[in-house]
Amino acid sequence: MAFMTSSHPLSTLADQSVAALGEHGLVTAVTALLAAEPDLDDGVLVGPGDDAAVVRIGGGEVLVSTDVAVEGRHFRRDWSSAVDVGHRVAAANLADIAAMGGRARALVVALSTPADLPAQWALDLTRGLVDEAAEVGARIVGGDVSAADQVQVAVTVLGDASGPVVRRSTAQDGDVVAVAGRLGWAAAGFAVLSRGFRSPRVVVDAHRRPQPPYAEGPVAAAAGATALVDVSDGLLADLAHVAAASDVTIDVRADAFAVPEPLQAVGAALGIDPMRLILTGGDDHALAATFPPDVLLPPGWTVVGAVAAGASVTVDGVTYEGSQGHQHFG
Amino acid sequence: MAFMTSSHPLSTLADQSVAALGEHGLVTAVTALLAAEPDLDDGVLVGPGDDAAVVRIGGGEVLVSTDVAVEGRHFRRDWSSAVDVGHRVAAANLADIAAMGGRARALVVALSTPADLPAQWALDLTRGLVDEAAEVGARIVGGDVSAADQVQVAVTVLGDASGPVVRRSTAQDGDVVAVAGRLGWAAAGFAVLSRGFRSPRVVVDAHRRPQPPYAEGPVAAAAGATALVDVSDGLLADLAHVAAASDVTIDVRADAFAVPEPLQAVGAALGIDPMRLILTGGDDHALAATFPPDVLLPPGWTVVGAVAAGASVTVDGVTYEGSQGHQHFG
Numbered sequence: 001m002a003f004m005t006s007s008h009p010l011s012t013l014a015d016q017s018v019a020a021l022g023e024h025g026l027v028t029a030v031t032a033l034l035a036a037e038p039d040l041d042d043g044v045l046v047g048p049g050d051d052a053a054v055v056r057i058g059g060g061e062v063l064v065s066t067d068v069a070v071e072g073r074h075f076r077r078d079w080s081s082a083v084d085v086g087h088r089v090a091a092a093n094l095a096d097i098a099a100m101g102g103r104a105r106a107l108v109v110a111l112s113t114p115a116d117l118p119a120q121w122a123l124d125l126t127r128g129l130v131d132e133a134a135e136v137g138a139r140i141v142g143g144d145v146s147a148a149d150q151v152q153v154a155v156t157v158l159g160d161a162s163g164p165v166v167r168r169s170t171a172q173d174g175d176v177v178a179v180a181g182r183l184g185w186a187a188a189g190f191a192v193l194s195r196g197f198r199s200p201r202v203v204v205d206a207h208r209r210p211q212p213p214y215a216e217g218p219v220a221a222a223a224g225a226t227a228l229v230d231v232s233d234g235l236l237a238d239l240a241h242v243a244a245a246s247d248v249t250i251d252v253r254a255d256a257f258a259v260p261e262p263l264q265a266v267g268a269a270l271g272i273d274p275m276r277l278i279l280t281g282g283d284d285h286a287l288a289a290t291f292p293p294d295v296l297l298p299p300g301w302t303v304v305g306a307v308a309a310g311a312s313v314t315v316d317g318v319t320y321e322g323s324q325g326h327q328h329f330g
Numbered sequence: 331m332a333f334m335t336s337s338h339p340l341s342t343l344a345d346q347s348v349a350a351l352g353e354h355g356l357v358t359a360v361t362a363l364l365a366a367e368p369d370l371d372d373g374v375l376v377g378p379g380d381d382a383a384v385v386r387i388g389g390g391e392v393l394v395s396t397d398v399a400v401e402g403r404h405f406r407r408d409w410s411s412a413v414d415v416g417h418r419v420a421a422a423n424l425a426d427i428a429a430m431g432g433r434a435r436a437l438v439v440a441l442s443t444p445a446d447l448p449a450q451w452a453l454d455l456t457r458g459l460v461d462e463a464a465e466v467g468a469r470i471v472g473g474d475v476s477a478a479d480q481v482q483v484a485v486t487v488l489g490d491a492s493g494p495v496v497r498r499s500t501a502q503d504g505d506v507v508a509v510a511g512r513l514g515w516a517a518a519g520f521a522v523l524s525r526g527f528r529s530p531r532v533v534v535d536a537h538r539r540p541q542p543p544y545a546e547g548p549v550a551a552a553a554g555a556t557a558l559v560d561v562s563d564g565l566l567a568d569l570a571h572v573a574a575a576s577d578v579t580i581d582v583r584a585d586a587f588a589v590p591e592p593l594q595a596v597g598a599a600l601g602i603d604p605m606r607l608i609l610t611g612g613d614d615h616a617l618a619a620t621f622p623p624d625v626l627l628p629p630g631w632t633v634v635g636a637v638a639a640g641a642s643v644t645v646d647g648v649t650y651e652g653s654q655g656h657q658h659f660g
């Protein structure tokens with residue numbers, strides 16, 4: 001979970017474990033600590049709390065974001081090949097740059113590995129990272145390797161912020177809400193794999209190699225998006241971040257979403273409401289944005305809701321029952 | 331161990347574990363894979379293989395480097411406070427920017443943590459990172475948190491490359507070799523702690539919070555350094571990287587090094603040759619550079635050797651007995 005803005009009081013932390021505090025609580029506490037630092041007017045244009053930070057360096061404006069993937073939590077070696085893991089980890093990072101309206105240029109990778117990992121696995125991982133980065137014209141420019149008990153891949157991505165940068169905190173009352181890219185496919189793949197199945201292949205592949213709509217980030221920014229976010233935790237959970245940061249309410253219309261046939265099939269086979277996969281499934285790295293109501297939406301975008309006053313997320317005007325998305329340390 | 335340049339043949343990898351290949355072997359294999367990618371003329375001015383990469387982004391030139399620290403391997407929670415670990419991990423990253431002649435501007439942090447970690451430990455870690463970064467005017471601008479079996483801190487640092495950038499591959503036959511900063515102090519602290527002692531306090535503190543001579547990197551670059559590297563593995567080991575990358579021999583004179591009193595004390599108490607600590611101890615993040623022989627060295631720098639033709643590292647003209655520095659997966 002990335003650092004984000006909140007008003008979590010630091011004083012409640014004393015003697016709590018990370019588990020007791022929760023991942024979200026820890027993240028908000030760390031972010032509050034960083035936010036309390038004096039403003040140095042030092043070229044940090046966007047700090048912690050968005051999909052990526054924006055820093056002025058060497059005369060240019062640079063987007064930067066980091067994501068760590070841990071074996072057994074973010075990927076399983078018996079579910080995904082090393083090449084798949086590389087694609088998946090790179091995609092999570094590259095989508096963060098798209099979600100600011102930027103273009104990714106370079107990645108660095110820190111690989112932690114047990115001594116008994118096949119060396120070929122590390123090379124295949126690198127191949128996946130390289131190939132996914134190449135989708136957007138980005139390169140792996142450096143890295144680090146360390147021994148550890150568990151395979152872990154920490155990736156940092158740098159992007160070009162020379163175009164318009166779109167934050168999550170600037171959605172406006174009266175805007176429309178739109179999405180680009182697939183929703184629920186990776187979650188359906190995860191559900192299938194969790195129950196020991198390997199099909200439908202299209203959703204298993206969606207889990208292994210998400211297909212974020214990278215190009216739609218800069219397209220949305222150029223079209224005048226007021227807020228932009230990537231869907232990594234689940235649509236409702238990530239829209240809740242936009243709603244909280246922008247101090248607005250976002251209402252999503254369930255009938256705005258077509259339910260693709262593979263999600264219907266998974267829902268029927270596993271007894272899951274496919275709409276739940278769409279509304280709460282993360283890891284496809286779709287993009288969600290708000291636009292002023294008079295903007296002609298770019299072709300890759302579909303209107304799914306509207307922004308109003310308040311500070312919550314609703315579906316058809318009602319608070320959604322159950323989890324809005326993924327939580328660690330559950 | 332950071333990615334670096336080598337000609338390690340990929341074909342020897344088949345079916346080897348990371349342990350069999352060794353950390354250095356894995357790093358060189360991954361780097362070879364990256365080096366085999368087509369040159370896209372895409373703004374990557376320096377790729378994998380130096381202390382940091384240099385990428386042209388958004389109209390500026392950006393230095394970027396990543397380092398991961400793993401509990402039990404790079405730090406111990408019973409030896410170092412969380413604040414100390416923050417200082418230490420930030421220092422390792424910030425020194426990589428200094429070692430290119432650059433100035434660090436921003437860091438992102440990926441923290442992996444077991445659920446039972448005290449939340450206060452994570453906040454204290456952040457405090458240490460923030461304070462060490464402030465030493466050079468850099469900021470923590472973002473991060474990620476994940477659950478894991480082991481505490482790990484992966485940091486990426488971004489720096490300003492608008493001044494002269496000095497690589498490790500450009501030392502010249504006839505140059506002098508010079509160092510800035512402390513050598514052997516952190517290794518002495520590690521030796522003391524390893525045997526269950528907590529004094530001399532100055533070397534234990536040197537292990538817990540290294541004091542890299544950050545400002546000497548840009549100073550050396552401005553003075554005309556031909557090659558520059560930070561001493562993280564040990565002076566001889568890191569000079570060997572310079573020698574290999576530059577295709578030169580570097581000879582170090584043992585009598586060029588004063589042996590500080592605390593190192594004499596640790597040597598006498600533990601039966602260690604203090605010169606071995608100086609020549610092979612890493613983690614102080616001193617800087618080592620080569621300069622043309624006619625350059626007037628900046629005040630922070632001390633001549634310790636000379637560059638000649640060949641491709642090795644010697645001490646007083648002779649190959650050094652024993653390890654030249656730290657190796658993982660030993």
